[in-house]
Amino acid sequence: MIPDSVRGELEQALGDRVQFAVPLSRHTSLRVGGPAGAIAAPADRDELARLLGLCSRHGIPHAVLGSGFNAIAPDSGFDGVVIRMNSWRRLEEEADGRLRAESGVSHAQITNFCVERGLSGLEFACGIPGSVGGWIAMNAGIPEREVKDAVLEVEVMEPNGTSQQHLRRDELDFTYRALRGIADGALVLTAPQSALVWLGIQEPTG
Ligand SMILES: Cc1cc2nc3c(=O)[nH]c(=O)nc-3n(C[C@H](O)[C@H](O)[C@H](O)COP(=O)(O)OP(=O)(O)OC[C@H]3O[C@@H](n4cnc5c(N)ncnc54)[C@H](O)[C@@H]3O)c2cc1C
Numbered sequence: 001m002i003p004d005s006v007r008g009e010l011e012q013a014l015g016d017r018v019q020f021a022v023p024l025s026r027h028t029s030l031r032v033g034g035p036a037g038a039i040a041a042p043a044d045r046d047e048l049a050r051l052l053g054l055c056s057r058h059g060i061p062h063a064v065l066g067s068g069f070n071a072i073a074p075d076s077g078f079d080g081v082v083i084r085m086n087s088w089r090r091l092e093e094e095a096d097g098r099l100r101a102e103s104g105v106s107h108a109q110i111t112n113f114c115v116e117r118g119l120s121g122l123e124f125a126c127g128i129p130g131s132v133g134g135w136i137a138m139n140a141g142i143p144e145r146e147v148k149d150a151v152l153e154v155e156v157m158e159p160n161g162t163s164q165q166h167l168r169r170d171e172l173d174f175t176y177r178a179l180r181g182i183a184d185g186a187l188v189l190t191a192p193q194s195a196l197v198w199l200g201i202q203e204p205t206g
Contacts, residue, residue, distance in 0.1 A: 021038075033074065091110060
């Protein structure tokens with residue numbers, strides 16, 4: 001249970017971007033799951049860092065949820081803070097043809113973006129529902145191709161919010177439907193941790 005004092009701090013830090021006792025069934029595609037102590041949707045890096053710092057200081061567990069297409073929450077809920085990155089929707093094409101996508105960018109958004117610009121490289125993922133953060137954490141894919149084949153770099157934030165780092169593809173340990181091997185306790189894309197994720201895709205091929 002989140003103590004009242006921490007609740008107050010969360011409200012102060014995030015305003016109406018934090019809600020309490022929210023059923024997780026509202027945030028998973030299977031519509032199952034009991035209440036989360038809190039669901040927080042930080043607006044930017046500073047807010048995310050503050051939120052993670054606050055959780056870490058008070059020993060409140062946190063978990064990250066993307067679009068909830070591969071998430072099942074228990075009926076007992078989650079006694080901590082669930083972080084949603086769905087307002088992180090910036091998606092840009094860089095001068096060299098790579099994409100820079102924030103973790104909350106949806107599969108539909110990135111697909112439409114690529115179609116409009118004639119960008120190639122992510123066609124395999126267009127039917128995999130979710131967000132860029134979820135794609136990367138799950139190494140989403142089809143038998144012929146996975147996200148690991150398209151990602152150039154991922155940016156992650158430490159679970160306690162103190163720092164961020166950029167990891168190149170060759171520094172990441174993607175495996176079947178998972179991303180492993182990120183520094184011990186340092187973070188992110190495996191279990192309940194948080195991340196900012198940037199995805200670079202390969203240059204257009206045609
Ligand atoms: C109809 C249907 C078809 C599907 N087809 C495929 C398929 O062909 N191939 C395939 O691989 N999958 C498939 N999936 C599964 C799902 O689409 C993928 O796993 C997708 O990557 C989930 O993304 P999400 O944003 O919904 O992640 P979520 O379900 O919200 O989260 C999944 C995991 O990612 C973590 N996570 C999410 N965002 C972040 C972040 N920013 N930082 C750190 N961790 C994060 C979560 O903590 C959780 O552990 C399918 C699902 C459905 C419902």
